[in-house]
Amino acid sequence: MIKLKNICKTYMLAGQPVEAVKNVTLTINNEDIFGIIGFSGAGKSTLVRCINLLERPTSGQVLIDGKDITQFSAKELRAARRKIGMIFQHFNLMPSRTVLDNVVYALRGSGLSRAQMREKALKLLSLVEIADKAEAYPSNLSGGQKQRVAIARALANDPDILLCDEATSALDPQTTKQILSLLKKLNAEFGITIVLITHEMAAVKEICSRTAVMDHGSVIEEGETFSVFADPQAKLTKDFIATTSNLKKIHALLEDCPAAVPLNENDIVVKLTYTERSVSEPLISAVTQKFGVLLNIVFADVDIVQGAPIGGTVAVISGSREKITEAVKYLIDKNVAVEVIKGGAA
Amino acid sequence: MELLNRIIPNVMADTGRLFDSVLATLQMTVWSGAVMLVCGLTLGIVLTVTKDGGIMQQKAVYHVLDKIINICRSVPFVIFIAILLPVTKAIMGTKIGVRGVIVPLVVASVPFFARQVETALANVGHGPVEAAQSMGKSPLSIIFTVLLRESIPSIARGTTITLINLIGLTAMAGYVGAGGLGDYAITWGYNYGHYDIIWVSVLFVILIVSVIQFIGNLIAKKNTH
Ligand SMILES: Nc1ncnc2c1ncn2[C@@H]1O[C@H](COP(=O)(O)OP(=O)(O)O)[C@@H](O)[C@H]1O
Ligand SMILES: [Mg+2]
Numbered sequence: 188m189i190k191l192k193n194i195c196k197t198y199m200l201a202g203q204p205v206e207a208v209k210n211v212t213l214t215i216n217n218e219d220i221f222g223i224i225g226f227s228g229a230g231k232s233t234l235v236r237c238i239n240l241l242e243r244p245t246s247g248q249v250l251i252d253g254k255d256i257t258q259f260s261a262k263e264l265r266a267a268r269r270k271i272g273m274i275f276q277h278f279n280l281m282p283s284r285t286v287l288d289n290v291v292y293a294l295r296g297s298g299l300s301r302a303q304m305r306e307k308a309l310k311l312l313s314l315v316e317i318a319d320k321a322e323a324y325p326s327n328l329s330g331g332q333k334q335r336v337a338i339a340r341a342l343a344n345d346p347d348i349l350l351c352d353e354a355t356s357a358l359d360p361q362t363t364k365q366i367l368s369l370l371k372k373l374n375a376e377f378g379i380t381i382v383l384i385t386h387e388m389a390a391v392k393e394i395c396s397r398t399a400v401m402d403h404g405s406v407i408e409e410g411e412t413f414s415v416f417a418d419p420q421a422k423l424t425k426d427f428i429a430t431t432s433n434l435k436k437i438h439a440l441l442e443d444c445p446a447a448v449p450l451n452e453n454d455i456v457v458k459l460t461y462t463e464r465s466v467s468e469p470l471i472s473a474v475t476q477k478f479g480v481l482l483n484i485v486f487a488d489v490d491i492v493q494g495a496p497i498g499g500t501v502a503v504i505s506g507s508r509e510k511i512t513e514a515v516k517y518l519i520d521k522n523v524a525v526e527v528i529k530g531g532a533a
Numbered sequence: 534m535e536l537l538n539r540i541i542p543n544v545m546a547d548t549g550r551l552f553d554s555v556l557a558t559l560q561m562t563v564w565s566g567a568v569m570l571v572c573g574l575t576l577g578i579v580l581t582v583t584k585d586g587g588i589m590q591q592k593a594v595y596h597v598l599d600k601i602i603n604i605c606r607s608v609p610f611v612i613f614i615a616i617l618l619p620v621t622k623a624i625m626g627t628k629i630g631v632r633g634v635i636v637p638l639v640v641a642s643v644p645f646f647a648r649q650v651e652t653a654l655a656n657v658g659h660g661p662v663e664a665a666q667s668m669g670k671s672p673l674s675i676i677f678t679v680l681l682r683e684s685i686p687s688i689a690r691g692t693t694i695t696l697i698n699l700i701g702l703t704a705m706a707g708y709v710g711a712g713g714l715g716d717y718a719i720t721w722g723y724n725y726g727h728y729d730i731i732w733v734s735v736l737f738v739i740l741i742v743s744v745i746q747f748i749g750n751l752i753a754k755k756n757t758h
Contacts, residue, residue: 268669275664283685343668
């Protein structure tokens with residue numbers, strides 16, 4: 188378990204203090220995939236680098252399995268770091284060493300013989316599916332391949348924790364997906380705790396079980412990824428989600444082009460969003476049958492987060508005024524957030 | 534032999550002198566080069582690791598060394614020979630000959646080489662260093678296995694440039710009677726109007742420089758992937 192207690196980090200830049208991290212307290216449980224999102228400059232990298240003390244916090248404690256590593260001697264800290272792997276946006280491989288030697292390098296000093304190190308390195312390279320490039324040099328690999336090597340290297344000393352600082356930000360969407368599923372696999376197979384720093388919403392949605400949102404050095408929201416996405420509290424989180432959702436477009440559509448959504452007298456336009464995980468029931472057809480109203484879906488944007496649908500649907504509900512009101516009530520009962528975009532008084 | 538006697542008569546008149554001169558140049562280059570390599574590397578490494586953001590940050594140490602290097606780099610070589618005479622005497626036991634010129638040669642070339650090393654190490658970038666730190670490597674191990682190892686090609690190139698400069702400096706060694714090809718060309722060639730001696734000296738210098746350049750390029754190429 189990683190416990191960050193009141194972490195502050197202030198840099199001096201040209202005589203001016205820059206508060207990169209302000210009083211952050213976070214708990215990351217074992218075997219979690221913990222996402223930290225925020226716009227560039229929010230302090231995410233600084234915070235994650237405090238976990239292995241690549242950056243020493245100005246104040247605060249970093250507890251790894253209950254031990255405050257800020258109190259460790261240089262030697263103890265080096266031993267602790269061997270159990271905390273880290274991967275980076277720009278991979279940071281050693282250009283003068285082959286892929287295999289990059290991994291072997293991480294194993295040096297672990298007490299294994301040269302042959303054992305080679306054997307273990309090859310095994311790790313197979314695990315991340317890059318063993319065929321063992322004798323290649325990093326400069327001959329693609330971004331995704333380099334990140335695989337970096338992952339193998341980070342896993343060399345069987346760490347309990349893997350820190351990922353924008354590990355997919357330099358990769359194309361397809362490769363990003365592959366690397367993320369690799370991380371997910373490592374978490375599932377070895378129970379390794381993963382801390383994933385990113386400015387990309389998609390990466391968090393894909394694999395994180397818990398998520399913290401950072402802004403200007405502070406954690407402004409934290410919780411189960413599903414809840415953070417389904418029911419964001421902070422304005423910034425909402426903005427962040429809006430960057431990946433298309434639902435906003437409906438407002439523009441209704442205003443600029445009313446003919447696209449022709450409405451009768453009683454009709455209302457509603458936005459239905461799922462806030463709970465239990466939306467397996469066929470709600471739309473249930474409403475249609477139960478209340479004798481018509482639901483015409485004009486727009487939908489549904490995503491799967493942690494195995495549950497998230498996002499929403501924009502629909503026109505037509506029928507008598509009472510029936511529509513009843514239908515809306517029913518949906519609210521079923522934990523669907525209903526926002527009337529246009530028409531009606533319901 | 535006949536031909537050589539005809540085109541370079543003054544050189545052939547005393548080949549022993551030519552031989553001694555080449556030998557003196559080589560001795561000066563090899564000895565001061567070796568010492569310079571060790572001192573310059575050390576200094577370049579110390580500069581790199583102590584600077585702001587370095588792996589053993591020591592701002593005071595960095596600033597002092599940085600200033601000293603800048604000062605040394607602005608002092609002309611002849612002045613070094615003069616002001617270092619007591620130091621030379623103390624270290625080498627003599628102020629003259631090949632031994633008498635090694636101290637000034639080292640002092641004059643180390644600052645330049647240290648800067649070359651500093652630049653080479655800076656080019657490794659922070660990424661690989663940070664990765665090694667995150668693996669729990671010690672600063673000393675990072676110096677050897679990351680910083681030096683990754684900058685072999687640039688250090689080889691820097692060494693080549695510095696050694697070639699050094700050969701240029703040895704031309705002035707005649708001031709303290711150290712001989713060498715520069716002295717040979719001026720004293721026995723230019724002063725007597727024996728131009729063949731000048732040409733032959735230049736030829737040998739070109740030869741030595743080419744060999745150094747070739748080895749430097751080879752090392753750089755072998756270590757670039
Ligand atoms: N070494 C440093 N010196 C001075 N300021 C820094 C340093 N590192 C980061 N900062 C500042 O701290 C803030 C947070 O940076 P960072 O943690 O890199 O953000 P993020 O990773 O979220 O983009 C930024 O304003 C950045 O300019
Ligand atoms: Mg960052």
